[in-house]
Amino acid sequence: MSAGPVLSVRDLTVSVARDEGWRPIVDGVSFDLQAGQILGLVGESGSGKSMTCRALMRLLPGARLAITGGSIRLGEEELTALDEAAMRKVRGGQIGMIFQNPSSHLDPVMTIGAQIAETIRFHQGASRREAMRQAIEVLRQVGIPDPTARAGSYPHEFSGGMRQRAMIAVALACQPKVLIADEPTTALDVTVQAQILRLLLDLRDSKGLSIIFITHDLGVVSQTCDSIAVMYGGRLAELGPKRDIIRAARHPYTAGLIRCQPGAAATGTYLETIPGQPPTVDAMPSGCRFHPRCPRAGETCREHQPAFISVDLGHRAACHFPEGPGQEAAR
Ligand code: SF4
Numbered sequence: 001m002s003a004g005p006v007l008s009v010r011d012l013t014v015s016v017a018r019d020e021g022w023r024p025i026v027d028g029v030s031f032d033l034q035a036g037q038i039l040g041l042v043g044e045s046g047s048g049k050s051m052t053c054r055a056l057m058r059l060l061p062g063a064r065l066a067i068t069g070g071s072i073r074l075g076e077e078e079l080t081a082l083d084e085a086a087m088r089k090v091r092g093g094q095i096g097m098i099f100q101n102p103s104s105h106l107d108p109v110m111t112i113g114a115q116i117a118e119t120i121r122f123h124q125g126a127s128r129r130e131a132m133r134q135a136i137e138v139l140r141q142v143g144i145p146d147p148t149a150r151a152g153s154y155p156h157e158f159s160g161g162m163r164q165r166a167m168i169a170v171a172l173a174c175q176p177k178v179l180i181a182d183e184p185t186t187a188l189d190v191t192v193q194a195q196i197l198r199l200l201l202d203l204r205d206s207k208g209l210s211i212i213f214i215t216h217d218l219g220v221v222s223q224t225c226d227s228i229a230v231m232y233g234g235r236l237a238e239l240g241p242k243r244d245i246i247r248a249a250r251h252p253y254t255a256g257l258i259r260c261q262p263g264a265a266a267t268g269t270y271l272e273t274i275p276g277q278p279p280t281v282d283a284m285p286s287g288c289r290f291h292p293r294c295p296r297a298g299e300t301c302r303e304h305q306p307a308f309i310s311v312d313l314g315h316r317a318a319c320h321f322p323e324g325p326g327q328e329a330a331r
Contacts, residue, residue: 005032006075006177006210007056013069014048014055016281022068025281026052027234029070030308033178036204038211040225040242042218042257044278048234049214053180056212057097058087074178093123096171100183102163106155112139112166113151116173123174138169143199161192168199175207182214197224218261222246230254233279233289236308240315250311250322252294288320296321
């Protein structure tokens, strides 16, 4: 009997309070994350990808944002039903999170070793000595050279890449099942970015870690992820195995994103862009939210929201005309 998903998200809805009531900014998002899987969550700025992951951690910024529907199951535990004290144990204990800018998430006046050890003491109740021993071991696992000495360094004494490794060490201190990585390599130069991506792949392989990788960069996704979820206007546009999505995207938005990647343009030609702007929560188009920008849009698209239908094995798309390669649908 195969084990179920590590994380199962169903119809997750996050809304923002407006004078007239709640408006969804993440709208009915569903996906599963399997053990050892890396899922890339992709979309333009404002698509809802970061907000989805903050909701998984129950870390929505501001009192006007709330989870207003759906379910988040971590193993047997329903996270939407936990109180804040229980969620604090989940954060860092069972789900770790890393961000684009480690400096704003590492304490500047605490040594790196002490920050990791504090997390271990909070979640596992280890003694100071044991927590520091484990902290040094985690620093070694994330590739910090001479970890015993570097545990006594402060964040400003580390380079950008080393700080990112240190933040990964804090996130992994208590051996979480799931790591949420929110644009973790965006601020790094290409060489260090490649090293951090390699480290995440090694951690997946050695620890069976499941990772949700949030990014706007499909190049990073194609190097790293097993599956891809594409978000647009707060909804999932497409979800499936990486190979199928990169080779045969069925949703016009995904196809547009792929054409916008630097490697997609022939030498000497201009990169394509998707015309128009993504919608905002207060001005969502009717029907399919992508229709004002979609080259395939028909009358149906303007009036009816497409269902998130299966287009192939394990591959779903929210489109009335999810054409395969070479197909022309009648509109
Ligand atoms: Fe384009 Fe219509 Fe598909 Fe939306 S439903 S992506 S507008 S073809």
